[in-house]
Amino acid sequence: MTAASRTVRIGSSHGLHARPAKLFAQAAKESGIAVTVAKDSGKPVNAASILGVIALGVDHGDYVTLTADGENADAVLDTLTELLTTDHDEESAG
Amino acid sequence: MSTLRGVGIGSGVSQGPVVRMAEPLPAPENARSAVGADQERTRVRDAITAVASELTTRAEAAGGAAQEVLEAQAMIAEDPSLQDEIDARIDDGATAEWAVHDAFAGFKATLEAVGGYLGERAADLDDIAQRVLARLRGVSAPGVPDPGHPFVLVARDLAPADTALLKLDQVLALITSDGGPTSHTAILAREKGIVAVVGVAQAGVLTDGETVIVDAAAGAVTTEPSADELGRAAERASARRSAEALPPTPGALADGTPIALLANLGKPADAADAVSRGAEGVGLFRTEFLFLSAAQAPTVAQQRESYRELLAAFEGKKVVVRLLDAGADKPLAFLNDAHEENPALGLRGLRALRASEDILREQLTALAEADAETGADLWVMAPMVTTVEETAYFTTLAREYGLKTAGVMVEVPASALLADRVLAHADFASIGTNDLTQYTMAADRMLGSVAGFQDPWHPAVLRLVGEVGAAGARAAKPVGICGEAAADPLLAVVLVGLGATSLSMAPAALADVRLALSERTLDDARRLAEIALAADDAAGARAAVAAAVADLTPHPNPQQKETTS
Numbered sequence: 068m069t070a071a072s073r074t075v076r077i078g079s080s081h082g083l084h085a086r087p088a089k090l091f092a093q094a095a096k097e098s099g100i101a102v103t104v105a106k107d108s109g110k111p112v113n114a115a116s117i118l119g120v121i122a123l124g125v126d127h128g129d130y131v132t133l134t135a136d137g138e139n140a141d142a143v144l145d146t147l148t149e150l151l152t153t154d155h156d157e158e159s160a161g
Numbered sequence: 162m163s164t165l166r167g168v169g170i171g172s173g174v175s176q177g178p179v180v181r182m183a184e185p186l187p188a189p190e191n192a193r194s195a196v197g198a199d200q201e202r203t204r205v206r207d208a209i210t211a212v213a214s215e216l217t218t219r220a221e222a223a224g225g226a227a228q229e230v231l232e233a234q235a236m237i238a239e240d241p242s243l244q245d246e247i248d249a250r251i252d253d254g255a256t257a258e259w260a261v262h263d264a265f266a267g268f269k270a271t272l273e274a275v276g277g278y279l280g281e282r283a284a285d286l287d288d289i290a291q292r293v294l295a296r297l298r299g300v301s302a303p304g305v306p307d308p309g310h311p312f313v314l315v316a317r318d319l320a321p322a323d324t325a326l327l328k329l330d331q332v333l334a335l336i337t338s339d340g341g342p343t344s345h346t347a348i349l350a351r352e353k354g355i356v357a358v359v360g361v362a363q364a365g366v367l368t369d370g371e372t373v374i375v376d377a378a379a380g381a382v383t384t385e386p387s388a389d390e391l392g393r394a395a396e397r398a399s400a401r402r403s404a405e406a407l408p409p410t411p412g413a414l415a416d417g418t419p420i421a422l423l424a425n426l427g428k429p430a431d432a433a434d435a436v437s438r439g440a441e442g443v444g445l446f447r448t449e450f451l452f453l454s455a456a457q458a459p460t461v462a463q464q465r466e467s468y469r470e471l472l473a474a475f476e477g478k479k480v481v482v483r484l485l486d487a488g489a490d491k492p493l494a495f496l497n498d499a500h501e502e503n504p505a506l507g508l509r510g511l512r513a514l515r516a517s518e519d520i521l522r523e524q525l526t527a528l529a530e531a532d533a534e535t536g537a538d539l540w541v542m543a544p545m546v547t548t549v550e551e552t553a554y555f556t557t558l559a560r561e562y563g564l565k566t567a568g569v570m571v572e573v574p575a576s577a578l579l580a581d582r583v584l585a586h587a588d589f590a591s592i593g594t595n596d597l598t599q600y601t602m603a604a605d606r607m608l609g610s611v612a613g614f615q616d617p618w619h620p621a622v623l624r625l626v627g628e629v630g631a632a633g634a635r636a637a638k639p640v641g642i643c644g645e646a647a648a649d650p651l652l653a654v655v656l657v658g659l660g661a662t663s664l665s666m667a668p669a670a671l672a673d674v675r676l677a678l679s680e681r682t683l684d685d686a687r688r689l690a691e692i693a694l695a696a697d698d699a700a701g702a703r704a705a706v707a708a709a710v711a712d713l714t715p716h717p718n719p720q721q722k723e724t725t726s
Binding site for chain 2: 080086089092093112113115116117118119121122127
């Protein structure tokens with residue numbers, strides 16, 4: 068088994084909406100393995116689903132739990148964690 | 162000929178052939194599939210793949226902010242959660258059409274329930290669902306037409322995704338059947354200086370290819386125009402173009418009375434455009450951009466940087482900054498997340514700031530710091546001030562922070578009627594005609610069905626403006642106008658006649674208003690104001706003033722006038 072799990076605090080000042088959600092879902096999709104994301108102790112959703120991610124309504128400072136299952140699960144979570152802790156809205160026009 | 166009525170945006174006039182935007186597709190029937198689940202699944206996959214690749218192509222072509230939006234839409238189309246929902250319905254025997262329609266509707270409801278910023282994304286879902294449905298049915302996707310020649314676009318309303326793709330240099334004018342003066346279409350038209358008439362309920366009678374005159378100043382669309390009418394419209398359009406080509410001069414009436422022409426700005430980056438169009442300063446700087454879609458208020462340092470950037474662009478000039486105006490149309494979770502039955506009448510404007518005084522104090526701190534570092538003439542004002550007591554509260558607080566000039570926005574009839582007492586405390590008043598109209602007419606300006614009431618030409622609104630103007634003159638204090646009304650050249654003259662000493666508007670409107678003012682004296686303006694006040698309703702006031710203007714002796718053309726600076 069190569070399943071891995073991690074809890075991360077959201078760094079993006081606008082939370083996991085719009086652009087950050089898109090970047091995150093895109094990265095999860097490109098990882099090629101099954102990744103889920105859950106807010107607090109909520110129900111995990113497919114991290115590659117931009118709609119699922121947006122509907123979580125994750126705000127700045129919230130905690131989410133990532134779970135990956137498959138090849139390079141740890142490396143995939145490293146990349147995704149980095150995305151979630153960075154403030155992407157700094158470069159975004161809004 | 163016949164005339165269709167709507168709400169004109171700006172004051173331009175244009176003419177050209179109609180091109181209709183394809184109507185949204187009717188919702189599919191919930192019928193059982195006749196071809197079986199496997200085939201329905203293949204149909205959906207093909208349609209979705211085609212739509213996603215089309216959106217991706219368009220994203221690349223669009224570039225900039227639109228690219229981000231369209232890429233996100235492509236991702237939404239191919240979203241695996243959505244795919245699961247669609248498949249589940251197909252497995253239950255639904256057609257591809259129904260499965261797509263129903264699954265998208267489910268996600269839309271989820272997003273709308275989350276509300277706020279996410280609620281806005283819900284409209285995107287409708288757009289994507291429509292594209293997939295059009296593919297499934299083999300009809301052309303609803304969307305922005307591109308006929309290859311200049312055209313008058315007729316649509317129900319335009320979504321942000323539509324306007325991002327619209328070839329603006331091909332659009333002669335916009336006509337919408339839905340949407341009021343605050344709709345996305347209206348905002349676009351104002352920003353880009355496109356002639357538009359919105360909320361034309363009868364726009365359905367217009368057919369592709371027919372020539373119409375779109376007169377924003379009159380809020381009218383003329384069908385089957387005569388050669389004479391076409392000629393006059395062309396003349397007006399060309400006068401407008403030459404006015405725009407003139408080097409901008411400070412706003413003044415024909416008799417030399419100065420009327421400062423200022424810009425309404427939403428972010429510091431827009432300052433350069435305003436300056437190039439001859440804005441003599443900023444009459445309304447909206448600070449919401451710092452706060453909207455933020456879960457928490459920005460820090461004092463973040464705010465100070467933005468204000469400094471703005472003030473630096475207007476060295477030696479007046480800049481009126483409005484404190485955060487949240488509520489109703491722009492809810493902010495950290496200010497007020499209580500559900501309100503009537504948000505327009507709720508905890509908004511200064512009321513909301515007062516309830517979260519730390520945010521107000523931080524904003525004043527940042528403004529005072531930015532003011533100290535720059536050479537602009539900073540004025541601050543509070544939004545939606547209702548009472549004399551609120552006026553005293555805000556102006557006292559602002560002065561405590563060392564801000565020299567503190568005023569209030571008059572948007573509520575109560576403060577307009579007591580303007581003399583409001584101005585005993587405030588250094589100036591700035592009339593927000595959009596809200597003043599909404600509150601005077603008791604018609605929600607966000608609501609298309611009552612958009613007809615949202616007309617600042619209404620004599621009741623004008624009488625209130627007159628109260629404020631008279632109070633300002635008695636107290637020798639400035640009275641500005643910073644609503645949409647100031648951008649309507651004919652109305653701008655009337656507002657000056659009612660006592661406005663400065664006018665602030667979208668920079669695209671400055672040239673028209675500058676020209677209109679330069680053709681009239683203060684006496685003319687006062688006479689026109691009397692005529693407007695004597696009318697029974699908005700349409701009557703507009704028509705009477707337009708007729709009176711036609712009879713006035715024209716004053717010297719500003720092009721031949723000696724101008725300084």
